[in-house]
Amino acid sequence: xxxxxxxxxxxxxxxxxxxxxxxxxxxxxxxxxxxxxxxxxxxxxxxxxxxxxxxxxxxxxxxxxxxxxxxxxxxxxxxxxxxxxxxxxxxxxxxxxxxxxxxxxxxxxxxxxxxxxxxxxxxxxxxxxxxxxxx
Amino acid sequence: xxxxxxxxxxxxxxxxxxxxxxxxxxxxxxxxxxxxxxxxxxxxxxxxxxxxxxxxxxxxxxxxxxxxxxxxxxxxxxxxxxxxxxxxxxxxxxxxxxxxxxxxxxxxxxxxxxxxxxxxxxxxxxxxxxxxxxxxxxxxxxxxxxxxxxxxxxxxxx
Numbered sequence: 001x002x003x004x005x006x007x008x009x010x011x012x013x014x015x016x017x018x019x020x021x022x023x024x025x026x027x028x029x030x031x032x033x034x035x036x037x038x039x040x041x042x043x044x045x046x047x048x049x050x051x052x053x054x055x056x057x058x059x060x061x062x063x064x065x066x067x068x069x070x071x072x073x074x075x076x077x078x079x080x081x082x083x084x085x086x087x088x089x090x091x092x093x094x095x096x097x098x099x100x101x102x103x104x105x106x107x108x109x110x111x112x113x114x115x116x117x118x119x120x121x122x123x124x125x126x127x128x129x130x131x132x133x134x135x
Numbered sequence: 136x137x138x139x140x141x142x143x144x145x146x147x148x149x150x151x152x153x154x155x156x157x158x159x160x161x162x163x164x165x166x167x168x169x170x171x172x173x174x175x176x177x178x179x180x181x182x183x184x185x186x187x188x189x190x191x192x193x194x195x196x197x198x199x200x201x202x203x204x205x206x207x208x209x210x211x212x213x214x215x216x217x218x219x220x221x222x223x224x225x226x227x228x229x230x231x232x233x234x235x236x237x238x239x240x241x242x243x244x245x246x247x248x249x250x251x252x253x254x255x256x257x258x259x260x261x262x263x264x265x266x267x268x269x270x271x272x273x274x275x276x277x278x279x280x281x282x283x284x285x286x287x288x289x290x291x292x293x
Contacts, residue, residue, distance in 0.1 A: 087161070101145060130151055130154050
């Protein structure tokens with residue numbers, strides 16, 4: 001008797017379609033670009049979560065991290081900051097959507113301008129994007 | 136499989152500059168590691184101005200001898216063990232390349248050109264052949280059937 005081979009069942013890849021697999025990370029600073037004047041960080045974290053929720057369907061803000069760095073351009077002055085990192089998972093289609101990108105960019109520019117930043121940092125996928133023009 | 140994103144389109148849509156790649160992992164520790172990496176590499180001086188990390192926007196293939204790569208790996212391992220700083224061997228290579236090219240004086244460049252001998256501008260600087268007749272090489276493998284290695288290569292390309 002001929003051996004019957006089971007035909008492999010073709011399963012739909014779990015990663016195909018709308019599965020969220022692109023990580024977007026936004027850094028919400030704690031101080032202005034002078035390194036000393038505190039900003040209303042809670043407000044910006046809430047605003048970022050609200051924006052990510054509305055545009056991409058959700059986000060998580062991690063507790064503050066404490067950081068320090070030496071500013072060699074100012075005689076090695078030590079500057080402390082406590083940024084909050086906001087994580088948002090989305091789909092490739094959603095992150096490449098021009099409307100979504102425009103909204104995300106608008107939020108970053110508003111935060112950069114109102115919180116007097118030198119730069120607003122975003123990581124999308126595994127690439128770092130810097131927004132420095134806030135007008 | 137890693138999804139391919141059009142990073143230039145994303146940068147345009149955001150009105151942002153692409154600055155470089157960072158290792159991204161999920162969860163709290165992933166976030167903290169990413170934060171440390173970004174702060175170390177991409178931070179902007181408090182007074183504004185240029186970020187301390189060089190803009191590594193250009194990517195080129197750099198030929199290396201295996202021993203050079205091994206040496207780079209050994210150095211980066213040492214750096215990680217001593218300071219906990221995670222640096223990729225080719226990131227270290229990029230830093231060394233930058234430092235060396237910045238330190239290279241015009242005289243040293245002239246010396247390099249002089250030492251390259253009789254090679255003219257039309258000739259490749261990488262290979263100099265004496266003109267000696269080369270001996271035919273022994274084939275490393277045997278192709279089954281009537282097809283030649285060239286046929287297989289062309290078929291693969293298609």
